[in-house]
Every structure is written in structure tokens, then in C-alpha cells.
Amino acid sequence: MxxxxxxxxxxxxxxxxxxxxxxxxxxxxxxxxxxxxxxxxxxxxxxxxxxxxxxxxxxxxxxxxxxxxxxxxxxxxxxxxxxxxxxxxxxxxxxxxxxxxxxxxxxxxxxxxxxxxxxxxxxERPAIAAIWPTLRGESIVLDVGATVGADAQQLIDFAMMGAAMARALFGIERPTVGLLNIGVEEIKGQEEVKEAGRLLREADFLSLNYHGFVEGDDLGKGIVDVVVTEGFSGNIALKTAEGTARQIGGYLRAAMTRTWRAKLGYLLARDAFDRLREKMDPRRGNGGVFLxxxxxxxxxxxxxxxxxxxxxxxxxxxxxxxxxxxxxxxxxxxxxxxxxxxxxxxxxxx
CATH class of the missing domain: 3.40.718.10 (Isopropylmalate Dehydrogenase)
Incomplete structure (x- = not known):
């Protein structure tokens, strides 16, 4: 119970x-x-x-x-x-x-x-983890708003907590973890992010598999199970994704009701549109976890x-x-x- x-x-x-x-x-x-x-x-x-x-x-x-x-x-x-x-x-x-x-x-x-x-x-500091819909299913993104700015050790703590959440939620024994950065090359990004990447590569964790750096457009691809960032950029990414989902939904509703042919096309493809709407529904990912x-x-x-x-x-x-x-x-x-x-x-x- x-x-x-x-x-x-x-x-x-x-x-x-x-x-x-x-x-x-x-x-x-x-x-x-x-x-x-x-x-x-x-x-x-x-x-x-x-x-x-x-x-x-x-x-x-x-x-x-x-x-x-x-x-x-x-x-x-x-x-x-x-x-x-x-x-x-x-x-x-x-x-x-x-x-x-x-x-x-x-x-x-x-x-x-x-x-x-x-x-x-x-x-030192807690994190808020969000469940993120992706092309491959779902990922976990943290921090999305608890900690503005984070040093290398705090990013490593976030990585371990996010991996533990992925095991609990998705049943993955050794989740893949990526650090959100402005590029995948090791020379790019803030010093704290580069240092966290180096430490994660050298640590050889049994509880997670470090993938490397990921970029913003990788979030929706689901190439890793856990994406780690600090709270300022994570919150902006979350709000941007939610706004984009609503924007696309608005475009689709406007397009499907513009002409009688569009309305007929919507009726013929209603099941497909319903599945799309369900996948894009921000409510499905509601519930940030304080870690x-x-x-x-x-x-x-x-x-x-x-x-x-x-x-x-x-x-x-x-x-x-x-x-x-x-x-x-x-x-x-x-x-x-x-x-x-x-x-x-x-x-x-x-």
C-alpha cells in the first residue's frame, strides 16, 4: 500500500x-x-x-x-x-x-x-527532475528549476540521482546519461560542464553509462535516458518545449478546420491525429520530482x-x-x- x-x-x-x-x-x-x-x-x-x-x-x-x-x-x-x-x-x-x-x-x-x-x-542542492517525451519513449531531464548554476560535483550528483530515477521509473539497469551542452565536442561549453564530463568519463560508474555531451535538439530524440543540466537552462528548455507543443497543436487545429477538404481529411485520419495529440499532450509528463x-x-x-x-x-x-x-x-x-x-x-x- x-x-x-x-x-x-x-x-x-x-x-x-x-x-x-x-x-x-x-x-x-x-x-x-x-x-x-x-x-x-x-x-x-x-x-x-x-x-x-x-x-x-x-x-x-x-x-x-x-x-x-x-x-x-x-x-x-x-x-x-x-x-x-x-x-x-x-x-x-x-x-x-x-x-x-x-x-x-x-x-x-x-x-x-x-x-x-x-x-x-x-x-548540497536538490534538483527537480521532469519526464520528457521523446521519439523513443521518455527520458528524464534535471535540473529544471531548483538550482540556478551548478558546479561539476553538483552536476555529477544530478547524474546519479537522475540515473536512479530512470531505474525506478523505466526499469533500466544502467541508464545512459548525457550532459546538456552547446556542442558535443569536449572543448566546448562552460568549465563546470567540461569538468563534470571529464569526471564522469573517469569514474566508470556501475549505476550509469556516461554517453557524453548532448545538445538541445537531442532532447526530443531520446538518445540518452537522462539529460543533466543546471536549473536555469533546464527550466528554459522545459518551458520552450511545452510552448512549442502548444504552438504546433494550434497550427494543426487551424489547418484542420480551414476548409471543408481539410475537415474531411481530419475525419479520415482522426485516429492518427488523436495519437499525435496524446503524444504531444504536456499533461502526460506532469509531475516534477524533487530529488x-x-x-x-x-x-x-x-x-x-x-x-x-x-x-x-x-x-x-x-x-x-x-x-x-x-x-x-x-x-x-x-x-x-x-x-x-x-x-x-x-x-x-x-
Whole structure:
């Protein structure tokens, strides 16, 4: 049984999307159980519409909700111990839940998660990992917004965490990992990226297979299982891809309704267009995973709909069921155990 804590007040629409989304996820994962945190007078009317979800849930009233425009520092001062976001995270810390899912303010969610759960040993900064649709299926891209700027060691940490997530989600024993760069040549890019590439080549990890540098146009090709970058460029890449998907969808809708012949062509090829729309649907990849914390937290898009929030809940279910945190912890322990003799030898020579 996987126990999922929900911040029912998070997102642009709060319980109007969160509760029906959880109900939809429960249909697909009937052995899930929920702890729902929110303002009772707003949540109860929606919860009463879904008796199966109500039977599989515990509801906890909270005094306040973190606003989408709250600064992280404001959210911590105002929302610690009383907000639905904090209490949903705290349920993971206490062991009452296996994973937390929120569509709330990203900065506040990250700040509260770091404060409440703390980062794992040997991890300086957490990362947000996104599931990326590709021509070959799906890849993982991180960081997409948690850490602006990263040194070589932090990029290596991201690589190990992303590889552990790929094993948990895709069942790949030794995922391929690439570093996002402005070219595939080793002489190109920022010094931090080049240094991370050198260290990854020399490390010979058992948990991942380092592919080398990848460029922006490789993201959709799926040539690697995990793409590693720092949060500034990763977030821009994510938002660009989502915007491009919507742009292409708009072009297709306009083209298919322009003339009666186009409408007829759409009817004849409707199944193909439906499959294309499904593959391009950003909701399918909704649910960024906070990696590097002592607990699993899933960030849903704030403006998502019911289907999108259900997808985020399902990502959390899969991460908890496949022991993501334990896989990351084991990989980090093995890596740093191998580093210690080399570091001691280097310091002795100095």
C-alpha cells in the first residue's frame, strides 16, 4: 500500500482539481491511500462527490493555504505547521505518507521541503527532475528549476540521482546519461560542464553509462535516458518545449478546420491525429520530482487540469513503489566510498 499526502489547496484551482485528480489516479491505482490536507469548507464538497476516494482517504483540516504569489521566505514564516503544504510534506517526514504531491508555489514547496525533510548526505542542492517525451519513449531531464548554476560535483550528483530515477521509473539497469551542452565536442561549453564530463568519463560508474555531451535538439530524440543540466537552462528548455507543443497543436487545429477538404481529411485520419495529440499532450509528463531530499516530493504544474494532476499523483506512486530514495542513497554511498581513498591520497601528496 502506497500512502500519498496531498496539498489540496495548491495550484491555481486547489481542491477543484486536486480532489478529482486524486480520484482519477485511484481508479488506476486502487491500492493507493491518501492523506488530504486542506481547508475543510472548501474541500468537503468536492470530496463528497467521490465516495471511493473518501473511503481511501484521511482528511486533515488546515488553517491556511500558501498563495501562489507568496515568496518562499513569506511562506515559511506564515505557513509552517499550519498550512496544507507544510503538513503534507511533514506527513512524509513522520512516515505517515510515502510521497507528497502539491501543485502549489514552486519556490515555497522547495523551501518547505528542504527545511522539513533536509537534503540527503553528500547532496548540497536538490534538483527537480521532469519526464520528457521523446521519439523513443521518455527520458528524464534535471535540473529544471531548483538550482540556478551548478558546479561539476553538483552536476555529477544530478547524474546519479537522475540515473536512479530512470531505474525506478523505466526499469533500466544502467541508464545512459548525457550532459546538456552547446556542442558535443569536449572543448566546448562552460568549465563546470567540461569538468563534470571529464569526471564522469573517469569514474566508470556501475549505476550509469556516461554517453557524453548532448545538445538541445537531442532532447526530443531520446538518445540518452537522462539529460543533466543546471536549473536555469533546464527550466528554459522545459518551458520552450511545452510552448512549442502548444504552438504546433494550434497550427494543426487551424489547418484542420480551414476548409471543408481539410475537415474531411481530419475525419479520415482522426485516429492518427488523436495519437499525435496524446503524444504531444504536456499533461502526460506532469509531475516534477524533487530529488536529493530525505523524502519524495512531487511538484505538479499549478495550472494543470484533473488529468494532469492525476498524472502527477501516478508519478509519485511509481517513485514510492520503486524505492527511489533508497536507490539514490545507495548510489551516493557507493560513489563517495570510492572517492574517499582517492581524496585522501591526493591530500597526502600535497
Amino acid at each position: 502506497i500512502r500519498i499526502s496531498l496539498d489540496a489547496m495548491g495550484g491555481d484551482q486547489g481542491p477543484e482539481v486536486v480532489i478529482p485528480g486524486a480520484a482519477k489516479a485511484l481508479e488506476r491505482y486502487p491500492d493507493a491511500r491518501f492523506l488530504i490536507f486542506g481547508i475543510e469548507e472548501r474541500c468537503r464538497p468536492y470530496l463528497e462527490r467521490f465516495p471511493k476516494l473518501a473511503a481511501a482517504s484521511e482528511f486533515h483540516h488546515c488553517e491556511i493555504a500558501v498563495r501562489m504569489d507568496d515568496k518562499p521566505s513569506q511562506a515559511l514564516r506564515r505557513g509552517r505547521w499550519r498550512s496544507s503544504m507544510w503538513r503534507a510534506i511533514e506527513a512524509v517526514k513522520s512516515g505517515d505518507a510515502d510521497v507528497c504531491v502539491s501543485a502549489g508555489n514552486t519556490g515555497a514547496l522547495m523551501a518547505m521541503s528542504k527545511f522539513c525533510l533536509r537534503t540527503m548526505a553528500n547532496i 536529493g531530499l530525505n523524502g519524495i516530493v512531487i511538484k505538479s504544474h499549478g495550472g494543470t487540469d484533473v488529468e494532469g494532476f492525476a498524472a502527477a499523483v501516478e508519478v509519485g506512486f511509481d517513485m514510492a513503489r520503486n524505492d527511489l530514495r533508497q536507490k539514490i542513497s545507495r548510489d551516493l554511498d557507493l560513489y563517495h566510498a570510492r572517492r574517499m581513498p582517492a581524496r585522501a591520497e591526493m591530500q597526502a601528496s600535497i
